[in-house]
Amino acid sequence: MERTIRVLVGKPGLDGHDRGAKVVARAYRDAGMEVIYTGLHQTPEQIVQAAVQEDVDVVALSILSGAHNTLVPKVIEGLKREGLDDVLVLVGGIIPEEDVEFLKKAGVAGVFGPGTPTSEIIEFTRENVKRK
C-alpha cells in the first residue's frame, strides 16, 4: 500500500490572508492526505525546519503579499540545503503571470491562482508527488 501523502501548508511572510491556506489544508485532509499547517507569519527558515521535522512530501506555500519572488526561492534553497530536493513545492495566491515563470525556474512545480478549484490542486499533487 502506498503511504499517505504528507503535505505542509505554509504561510510565509507578514500578511495574514489565511483563508486560502486553510481551505486548501482542509481540502487536502478531506482528500485523505496528512496535513500540517504552519500557521501565520513564518520565515522561510521556519517553514524549512517544519518540512524537515514533519518529513513531508509536499510543501504548499500560500502568499498574497507580493513577496513571493523573495520568499519562495529562500524556502527552496533551504529545502535543498537539507537534502529535500525531491519535495514537491507548490505556490498558491496572487502571483502575476510574469512571475510564474520565475518561480517555476526556481523549482516550483505548480502555481495556483485565484479561482482554482481545490480538486485541481489535489489532482496535481497526486500526479506530481515524487517521494512515495
Place this chain on the structure above:
Amino acid sequence: MDRDEKRERREVFMTVSGAPIKRKYGPEDVADLDYQRDLGDPGCYPYTRGIHETMYRGRVWTMRQFAGFGTAEQSNERYKYLLEQGQTGLSVAFDMPTIMGYDSDHPRADGEVGKLGVAVDSLADMEILFDGIPLDKVTTSMTINAPAAILLAMYIAVAEKQGVSPRDIGGTIQNDILKEYIAQKSYIFPPRPSLRLITDIFAYCAEHVPRWNTISISGYHIREAGSTAVQELAFTLANGMAYVQAGIDAGLDVDSFAPRLSFFFNAHNDLFEEVAKFRAARRIWARVMRERFGAQNPRSWLLRFHTQTAGCSLTAQQPEVNIIRTTIQALAGVLGGTQSLHTNSMDEAWALPSADAVRIALRTQQVLAEESGVANTIDPLGGSYFVEALTDRMEREAQEYFDRIERLGGVVAAIEAGFQQREIADAAYRYQKRVESGEYTVVGVNKYLIEEELKIPLLRIDPDVQARQIERTRRVRRERDEVEVRRCLRDLEEGARGDANLMPLILAAVKAYATLGEIVDVFRTVFGEYRERAIF
C-alpha cells in the same frame, strides 16, 4: 395550472451566505413589526432607517478610495490624483512591515516593503505622504491596527507642522485589534495591553483630537476571511461592545468616547442580505448603547459606518465583470445607508489597482450618487416585507452569536478558544464547496468560462522601492538627535510598564524621529507578542 408551472429552478434558494430564502414574503412575515419601536424615521431611534434626518439629500456619502503603495512620494501623487478626480476623503493603505511594526530595513521586511501599501518608518515619511495636502481640509482614514497610536501620533505631528491644530483634524484610525485576532491576523501584542493602547487613544482623543474617529470596528476583514453576513454582523458588534466595556472599565464615561466610535462593513454580492445587515446593525447598536451601556448622548447611539465592496468576490477571470459586481455591492452600501464608501477596482484580484482602474471604481460611485436616483429618498427598501423580515432575522441570529460568545466568557476568551476563527473557517470551506459543486455560481469561474489572456494593465511596484526606503530611514537615524530619541524611548518604556496614558509619550517619540520599529520594539519588550494556535 399544471404541475410543471409550479416547479421551481432549484429545491432551496439561498443567499451567498447560505441563508434560505422563501418564494415570497408577505404581511405575516412582518406582523410583529412596530414602526416607531423597530424602525423609526431616519434620524430617530433606533435608527434602522438611517442615522440622519436628511441622509443623502443633505450630503451624499464620502467617496473614499483606499490607496497606498511604494514610497511616500508615489502614494502622495496618487492621493493628489484621486482628489483631483473628485474624491472627497483620503484612505491610507500601509505596507505589511508598517502594519506589523517593522522598519523597512528589518530582515522580516525583505520583499514586502511598499508592496501592499505605502512604507512608513518615521515622521519623515509621513511628512512626504501628506505634502501639499491641507490636513484641515481633508479627512483621512488610516488602515492601521496594532501600531495605530504611532501612526495617529505621526499624523498629529504633520498637522502641527502644517500649522493645523489637532482639534481641527478629522479622520479615522482602524485601531480594531479584536478583529485582527479573529480574521485579518495583523496582531503584534496580546489582547490585554492592546486594549489598553486603544482605551488610551479613546481618552487622549476625547480631550485633544475631538473630531477623530478613534476606532473603526470592522466586519470587513471577518467577511473577507470567509464569514457569513450574520457572522460578520455579530462578531463585529460583539467586538464593539467589548471596546465600550473596556473604555468603561478604564474609568471613562461612556458618552465621552462612544460618539467617536465608527464601524466598517463589507458589501458582498447578495443585495438584499447586505441591506438587511446594515439596517440590523444600526438597530442593534442603538439599543445596546442606550439600554445596556446607559449612554445618554444620542450621538453615542449612532452606528456610523464605512463600506467597502467585497474584495473576496472579485475574480481573476474576466476581470471586467468585477465592475458589475462592485456596482451591485456599492448599491447595497448606499441602500443600506453607509456614511462612506470604497469601491474596489476591477484588477484587484491581480494587483493593487492601476490609476485607470481606480478611476472607473470612483466613477461607479459618482453614477450611483448623481445619475441613478437612489440617493433621492432615504431607506427606499424600508417597509419591504422581504427586507424587513431579513433585517429581523439578522438581528435574531446575531443575538444567538452574542449569547454563545457570552457563554464562552466574552470576546477575548472566545478568541483564545478559537471560536470565531473556527466558525469563519467552516463558513469559508462551505462556500468553497458550494462553488466547486456549482451550487453557487461565480461567473467566469465555474460558469460562462472563456479562453482568455489578461489584457488589463497592472500596477507593478518598482523593485527599487525597498532600497530607496531603507536609505531614507537610515539617513533619518543618522541625522536626528540620538540622545533625545533614547530619552523618549526610555520614557515610553517606563510609561508602558506603569499606567500612564501612552499617547503623549508616543507623540514625543515620533516628533524626535524615533522610528515605528523602535517604538513597537519597546512595546514588544514590555507587552510581549501574541501567538495564535494554528487551526484549519
